[in-house]
Amino acid sequence: MPRNIGRLTSLQTLSLFAVGKEKGYQIEELGCLSQLGGALRICNLEFVKSKSEATKANMEQKTKLYELVLQWGGKKEEGYNSSEGVLEGLQPPSNLKKLSIGGYMGEKFPSWMEKGVNLSGDAFLLNNLLELELYGCVECMDIPSLGFLPNLQVLSIGSMAKVKCMGSKFYLNRSNIASSSHGGGDTITLFPALKNLSIINMGSLEEWAEIEGVIVFPCLEKLEIWRCHKLKTW
Numbered sequence: 001m002p003r004n005i006g007r008l009t010s011l012q013t014l015s016l017f018a019v020g021k022e023k024g025y026q027i028e029e030l031g032c033l034s035q036l037g038g039a040l041r042i043c044n045l046e047f048v049k050s051k052s053e054a055t056k057a058n059m060e061q062k063t064k065l066y067e068l069v070l071q072w073g074g075k076k077e078e079g080y081n082s083s084e085g086v087l088e089g090l091q092p093p094s095n096l097k098k099l100s101i102g103g104y105m106g107e108k109f110p111s112w113m114e115k116g117v118n119l120s121g122d123a124f125l126l127n128n129l130l131e132l133e134l135y136g137c138v139e140c141m142d143i144p145s146l147g148f149l150p151n152l153q154v155l156s157i158g159s160m161a162k163v164k165c166m167g168s169k170f171y172l173n174r175s176n177i178a179s180s181s182h183g184g185g186d187t188i189t190l191f192p193a194l195k196n197l198s199i200i201n202m203g204s205l206e207e208w209a210e211i212e213g214v215i216v217f218p219c220l221e222k223l224e225i226w227r228c229h230k231l232k233t234w
Contacts, residue, residue: 054089147190
Protein backbone atom coordinates (compact mmCIF):
# COMPACT_ATOMS: atom_id res chain seq x y z
CA MET A 1 0.00 0.00 0.00
CA PRO A 2 1.63 3.29 -1.08
CA ARG A 3 1.91 6.10 1.42
CA ASN A 4 -0.46 9.10 1.02
CA ILE A 5 -2.75 7.34 -1.44
CA GLY A 6 -5.31 10.04 -0.69
CA ARG A 7 -3.42 12.37 -3.02
CA LEU A 8 -4.68 10.33 -5.99
CA THR A 9 -7.98 12.20 -5.98
CA SER A 10 -9.09 10.83 -9.37
CA LEU A 11 -8.56 7.20 -8.36
CA GLN A 12 -11.56 5.10 -9.41
CA THR A 13 -10.60 1.59 -8.30
CA LEU A 14 -9.06 0.47 -5.01
CA SER A 15 -9.77 -3.11 -4.02
CA LEU A 16 -8.00 -3.01 -0.64
CA PHE A 17 -7.10 -0.34 1.87
CA ALA A 18 -5.14 -1.54 4.90
CA VAL A 19 -5.36 1.01 7.71
CA GLY A 20 -2.08 1.82 9.45
CA LYS A 21 -1.09 3.78 12.53
CA GLU A 22 1.31 6.16 10.81
CA LYS A 23 0.39 9.34 8.98
CA GLY A 24 -0.16 8.60 5.31
CA TYR A 25 -1.66 5.19 6.06
CA GLN A 26 -4.56 6.28 8.27
CA ILE A 27 -8.19 6.02 7.24
CA GLU A 28 -8.41 9.74 6.44
CA GLU A 29 -6.51 8.92 3.22
CA LEU A 30 -9.84 7.70 1.81
CA GLY A 31 -11.52 11.04 2.44
CA CYS A 32 -10.70 12.71 -0.88
CA LEU A 33 -11.16 9.59 -3.00
CA SER A 34 -14.73 10.46 -3.96
CA GLN A 35 -14.50 8.73 -7.35
CA LEU A 36 -13.92 5.25 -5.96
CA GLY A 37 -16.26 2.68 -7.46
CA GLY A 38 -16.78 -1.06 -7.56
CA ALA A 39 -15.67 -3.09 -4.55
CA LEU A 40 -13.56 -1.92 -1.62
CA ARG A 41 -12.24 -3.83 1.38
CA ILE A 42 -11.00 -1.85 4.37
CA CYS A 43 -9.02 -3.96 6.84
CA ASN A 44 -7.15 -3.30 10.10
CA LEU A 45 -9.96 -1.09 11.39
CA GLU A 46 -8.68 -1.73 14.91
CA PHE A 47 -6.19 1.05 14.12
CA VAL A 48 -8.92 3.68 13.85
CA LYS A 49 -9.23 5.51 17.17
CA SER A 50 -12.65 7.16 17.11
CA LYS A 51 -15.84 8.02 15.27
CA SER A 52 -14.48 11.43 14.33
CA GLU A 53 -11.45 9.81 12.76
CA ALA A 54 -13.63 7.30 10.89
CA THR A 55 -15.89 9.99 9.45
CA LYS A 56 -12.85 11.53 7.74
CA ALA A 57 -13.06 8.63 5.26
CA ASN A 58 -16.29 10.18 3.90
CA MET A 59 -17.70 6.74 3.07
CA GLU A 60 -21.25 8.06 2.76
CA GLN A 61 -20.20 10.20 -0.22
CA LYS A 62 -18.67 7.35 -2.22
CA THR A 63 -21.82 6.74 -4.24
CA LYS A 64 -20.06 4.72 -6.95
CA LEU A 65 -19.21 1.87 -4.59
CA TYR A 66 -21.45 -1.18 -4.85
CA GLU A 67 -19.59 -3.51 -2.47
CA LEU A 68 -17.93 -2.73 0.86
CA VAL A 69 -16.07 -4.98 3.30
CA LEU A 70 -15.28 -3.59 6.76
CA GLN A 71 -12.84 -5.78 8.64
CA TRP A 72 -11.24 -5.68 12.08
CA GLY A 73 -8.16 -7.74 12.90
CA GLY A 74 -9.69 -9.56 15.83
CA LYS A 75 -7.83 -7.97 18.73
CA LYS A 76 -8.11 -4.63 20.48
CA GLU A 77 -5.14 -2.31 20.23
CA GLU A 78 -4.19 -0.22 23.26
CA GLY A 79 -5.73 3.23 22.84
CA TYR A 80 -7.93 2.02 19.96
CA ASN A 81 -11.04 0.80 21.76
CA SER A 82 -13.93 2.67 20.15
CA SER A 83 -15.16 0.01 17.71
CA GLU A 84 -18.79 1.13 18.02
CA GLY A 85 -17.95 4.74 17.26
CA VAL A 86 -15.72 3.72 14.36
CA LEU A 87 -18.42 1.63 12.69
CA GLU A 88 -20.96 4.39 13.28
CA GLY A 89 -18.62 6.79 11.49
CA LEU A 90 -18.23 4.50 8.49
CA GLN A 91 -21.82 4.89 7.31
CA PRO A 92 -21.85 3.67 3.68
CA PRO A 93 -23.61 5.24 0.69
CA SER A 94 -27.32 4.43 0.40
CA ASN A 95 -26.94 2.79 -3.02
CA LEU A 96 -24.63 0.04 -1.72
CA LYS A 97 -25.45 -3.49 -2.97
CA LYS A 98 -23.17 -5.70 -0.84
CA LEU A 99 -21.92 -5.18 2.70
CA SER A 100 -19.71 -7.37 4.86
CA ILE A 101 -18.74 -6.62 8.47
CA GLY A 102 -16.14 -8.91 10.03
CA GLY A 103 -14.27 -9.06 13.32
CA TYR A 104 -16.20 -6.10 14.72
CA MET A 105 -15.52 -5.75 18.45
CA GLY A 106 -18.40 -3.50 19.51
CA GLU A 107 -21.34 -4.67 21.61
CA LYS A 108 -24.02 -3.26 19.31
CA PHE A 109 -24.38 -2.47 15.65
CA PRO A 110 -24.58 1.11 14.35
CA SER A 111 -27.79 3.10 14.08
CA TRP A 112 -27.42 3.41 10.30
CA MET A 113 -28.19 -0.29 9.85
CA GLU A 114 -31.79 0.42 10.87
CA LYS A 115 -31.92 4.09 9.96
CA GLY A 116 -34.84 5.58 8.03
CA VAL A 117 -34.14 8.08 5.28
CA ASN A 118 -37.57 9.71 5.04
CA LEU A 119 -40.19 10.98 7.44
CA SER A 120 -42.73 8.27 6.63
CA GLY A 121 -40.33 5.57 7.80
CA ASP A 122 -40.82 3.29 4.78
CA ALA A 123 -37.32 3.76 3.35
CA PHE A 124 -34.07 2.80 5.02
CA LEU A 125 -30.45 3.70 4.43
CA LEU A 126 -29.69 0.14 3.29
CA ASN A 127 -32.80 -0.17 1.12
CA ASN A 128 -30.75 -1.09 -1.97
CA LEU A 129 -28.70 -3.75 -0.23
CA LEU A 130 -28.81 -7.18 -1.90
CA GLU A 131 -26.29 -9.09 0.21
CA LEU A 132 -25.23 -8.74 3.85
CA GLU A 133 -22.63 -10.72 5.80
CA LEU A 134 -21.98 -10.39 9.54
CA TYR A 135 -19.23 -12.61 10.91
CA GLY A 136 -16.90 -12.74 13.87
CA CYS A 137 -18.70 -9.94 15.74
CA VAL A 138 -17.96 -11.71 19.00
CA GLU A 139 -19.10 -9.04 21.45
CA CYS A 140 -22.55 -8.42 19.95
CA MET A 141 -25.46 -10.00 21.82
CA ASP A 142 -28.12 -9.14 19.24
CA ILE A 143 -28.43 -9.21 15.47
CA PRO A 144 -29.69 -5.92 14.05
CA SER A 145 -33.28 -5.58 12.84
CA LEU A 146 -33.14 -6.37 9.13
CA GLY A 147 -36.64 -7.55 8.22
CA PHE A 148 -37.73 -4.32 6.57
CA LEU A 149 -34.91 -4.26 4.00
CA PRO A 150 -36.95 -4.66 0.80
CA ASN A 151 -34.25 -5.94 -1.56
CA LEU A 152 -32.06 -8.09 0.68
CA GLN A 153 -31.62 -11.47 -1.03
CA VAL A 154 -28.65 -13.05 0.75
CA LEU A 155 -27.98 -12.90 4.50
CA SER A 156 -25.09 -14.70 6.18
CA ILE A 157 -24.57 -14.60 9.95
CA GLY A 158 -21.67 -16.40 11.59
CA SER A 159 -19.33 -16.73 14.55
CA MET A 160 -21.20 -14.34 16.86
CA ALA A 161 -20.40 -16.05 20.13
CA LYS A 162 -22.66 -14.04 22.44
CA VAL A 163 -25.92 -14.28 20.50
CA LYS A 164 -28.24 -16.65 22.38
CA CYS A 165 -31.59 -15.84 20.79
CA MET A 166 -32.83 -14.65 17.42
CA GLY A 167 -36.10 -13.11 18.51
CA SER A 168 -38.44 -10.36 17.39
CA LYS A 169 -35.64 -7.79 17.28
CA PHE A 170 -33.98 -9.75 14.48
CA TYR A 171 -37.13 -9.39 12.37
CA LEU A 172 -38.14 -5.83 13.11
CA ASN A 173 -37.67 -2.71 15.13
CA ARG A 174 -41.02 -2.13 16.83
CA SER A 175 -40.71 1.63 16.39
CA ASN A 176 -40.99 1.16 12.62
CA ILE A 177 -44.22 -0.85 12.58
CA ALA A 178 -46.72 1.99 12.62
CA SER A 179 -45.00 3.92 9.87
CA SER A 180 -44.38 0.88 7.70
CA SER A 181 -47.82 -0.76 7.81
CA HIS A 182 -49.55 1.61 5.45
CA GLY A 183 -53.19 1.77 6.37
CA GLY A 184 -54.01 -0.22 9.46
CA GLY A 185 -55.21 -3.50 7.94
CA ASP A 186 -52.21 -4.29 5.75
CA THR A 187 -50.18 -7.36 6.68
CA ILE A 188 -46.52 -6.68 7.29
CA THR A 189 -44.06 -8.74 5.23
CA LEU A 190 -40.56 -9.13 6.61
CA PHE A 191 -37.49 -10.15 4.61
CA PRO A 192 -39.70 -9.90 1.50
CA ALA A 193 -36.93 -10.66 -1.02
CA LEU A 194 -34.62 -12.94 0.98
CA LYS A 195 -33.64 -16.09 -0.91
CA ASN A 196 -30.59 -17.43 0.94
CA LEU A 197 -30.11 -17.43 4.72
CA SER A 198 -27.02 -18.90 6.39
CA ILE A 199 -26.51 -19.18 10.15
CA ILE A 200 -23.10 -20.68 10.79
CA ASN A 201 -20.93 -21.41 13.82
CA MET A 202 -23.23 -19.76 16.34
CA GLY A 203 -22.09 -21.74 19.36
CA SER A 204 -24.28 -19.97 21.93
CA LEU A 205 -27.47 -19.73 19.89
CA GLU A 206 -30.23 -21.60 21.75
CA GLU A 207 -33.46 -20.21 20.35
CA TRP A 208 -34.80 -18.92 17.07
CA ALA A 209 -38.17 -17.52 18.09
CA GLU A 210 -41.22 -17.21 15.88
CA ILE A 211 -42.97 -13.94 15.32
CA GLU A 212 -46.75 -13.77 14.97
CA GLY A 213 -49.01 -11.60 12.86
CA VAL A 214 -46.58 -11.06 10.00
CA ILE A 215 -45.42 -12.81 6.83
CA VAL A 216 -41.78 -13.86 7.00
CA PHE A 217 -39.37 -15.09 4.30
CA PRO A 218 -41.93 -15.49 1.48
CA CYS A 219 -39.17 -16.00 -1.12
CA LEU A 220 -36.73 -18.13 0.89
CA GLU A 221 -35.13 -20.86 -1.24
CA LYS A 222 -32.14 -21.98 0.82
CA LEU A 223 -31.63 -22.18 4.58
CA GLU A 224 -28.25 -23.30 5.94
CA ILE A 225 -27.73 -23.93 9.65
CA TRP A 226 -24.33 -25.33 10.58
CA ARG A 227 -22.43 -25.72 13.84
CA CYS A 228 -25.23 -24.31 15.99
CA HIS A 229 -25.13 -27.16 18.49
CA LYS A 230 -27.20 -25.50 21.22
CA LEU A 231 -30.07 -24.48 18.95
CA LYS A 232 -33.20 -26.27 20.20
CA THR A 233 -36.17 -24.32 18.84
CA TRP A 234 -36.64 -22.75 15.42
